[in-house]
Amino acid sequence: MSENRKTDKQLIDGYRSGCLSDFELLVGRYQEQVYNYVLSLVKDRQLADDLFQDTFVKIIRTIKAGAYKDEGKFIQFAMRIAHNLIIDHFRKENRLPVVESSSEDYNYVDNAPITDPSVEQGMIVDQVHSDLRKMVDRLPLEQREVLRMRIYDDMSFKEIADITNVSINTALGRMRYALINLRKMAECYKMSLSY
């Protein structure tokens, strides 16, 4: 069987039996998803590297201890570990990220005439991304987390609830609040998200 077509379970079983290359394939398959999930929440590369490393060390230990229960959801298992490590980190620092109200005005690109439409389009896209990033960063950690998992990672609310160790209703509620808050910020600052 082609290496790339092995299922996660096969790769884990392979590693458990001593095949390191299977583990390398498994990491390769999910490293970006796990890393970007961590980075999006901690917003610091060095910290993200540390937590990513800790996540996979824990995964290795769990697999080797025979404690990994395969239910066909390795990525959720990995993200659950990452989630718990992130929460532990912020608790240790005694600073779960909170949204602070700010009177900062958003700066918008001047509407100076621009002769090249592609340059203008690029600037508009950059501005939308920049404004959106500021809005997302102002959300509480748990709302940012569910927003990313739902919209970017395409996870179901059941999967999100599983990873973040809350009920499905709580996950749904956090998503609703995230969208309510984004709408409020967009209205308050009269932002347009279309380009």
Add this chain to the structure above:
Amino acid sequence: MIANATLNCNQPVYDDTFAAPLKELFSAEKSKPSSKVLDFIFGFAGAYESIGSELFGTVDVMKN
């Protein structure tokens, strides 16, 4: 803290206004773990294999 509006169960959970731009934003911000971190992970995975778990202490001991 942003004051959260009263939760309205009739409001959609999925709002198309933000879906596309958020997806683009997250895609544009994609990054990768450093090669040093990956080397450590694979080294740990391999060494765990050959030496055995009882010789490894906490993660802090293993970190540089």
